[in-house]
Amino acid sequence: MQQINLMFFGDVVGKIGRKALAKQLPVLKEQFKPDLTVANVENLAHGRGLTETTMKEIVEAGIDAFTSGHHVWENPQGIPILNDENWSKKLIRPANVDPKLAGQGIMRLKIKGQEIVIINLQGQLFVPQETSSPFLAFDRFWQEISAQNPKPLVVVDLHAEATSEKMAFANYVDGRANLVFGTHTHVPTADAKILPKGTGYCTDLGMVGLHDSVIGFEKNSSIKRFLGETQSAYELQNNGPAEINGLVAAFNLDTMSIISLTKIREIVDI
Numbered sequence: 001m002q003q004i005n006l007m008f009f010g011d012v013v014g015k016i017g018r019k020a021l022a023k024q025l026p027v028l029k030e031q032f033k034p035d036l037t038v039a040n041v042e043n044l045a046h047g048r049g050l051t052e053t054t055m056k057e058i059v060e061a062g063i064d065a066f067t068s069g070h071h072v073w074e075n076p077q078g079i080p081i082l083n084d085e086n087w088s089k090k091l092i093r094p095a096n097v098d099p100k101l102a103g104q105g106i107m108r109l110k111i112k113g114q115e116i117v118i119i120n121l122q123g124q125l126f127v128p129q130e131t132s133s134p135f136l137a138f139d140r141f142w143q144e145i146s147a148q149n150p151k152p153l154v155v156v157d158l159h160a161e162a163t164s165e166k167m168a169f170a171n172y173v174d175g176r177a178n179l180v181f182g183t184h185t186h187v188p189t190a191d192a193k194i195l196p197k198g199t200g201y202c203t204d205l206g207m208v209g210l211h212d213s214v215i216g217f218e219k220n221s222s223i224k225r226f227l228g229e230t231q232s233a234y235e236l237q238n239n240g241p242a243e244i245n246g247l248v249a250a251f252n253l254d255t256m257s258i259i260s261l262t263k264i265r266e267i268v269d270i
């Protein structure tokens, strides 16, 4: 049996998130022997978007490929990176947005002779950006993918707020995508499972960032916003315990089926 292990991390939030990965990834790699590591980088540079320096840092930490979300366009330094020919082979942003926005929504990688297609989509419920239906966007990608022989392994990062939307989407693509996971809420869910037609699913991977926080941000700066200071800036904190949330999916390449889904949740001192 030929096996492939794919390791995914949710939204990496700021410097402490990057440091946490740099510290713990060697340990996790030793434990899970991933053939590919992927992280969501929409919050990589001080919580908003990405920069060349922060991307190089996370590559150095050992992450191979990158998905993202609506925050990714907020740092102007990240725009040329999203459009860069070399970066965009391994860095994507949601596909179902205004096509004029920088970047691409799908990447194709080859690992152990197996083609892996990663699609980044964004939900429509409670997300502060106009998007078209992620369900129909997947259908459009699927037209092309389903005609391929041999079939690639298909992974979807659905960057979305609503648990219902993510769960409905996963069931809609059950038997077509090999794995669907959610990102964006920064809170991990404990529901990793294999759906009836074989698609692996987890509603949200959770973040890599400050543990004693409100979704990765200094907690008092967040509390203020709920006490009337709605424009108060989210602040970041660079030290303290950090949590690392992710998922390892092991596939049998002979049958293209899932062998196991293992959640990662570790707290490390930074």
Ligand SMILES: [Fe+2]
Pocket: 011, 042, 043, 069, 071, 184, 185, 186
């Ligand atoms: Fe995020």
Ligand SMILES: [Fe+2]
Pocket: 042, 069, 070, 071, 159, 183, 184, 185
């Ligand atoms: Fe997000």
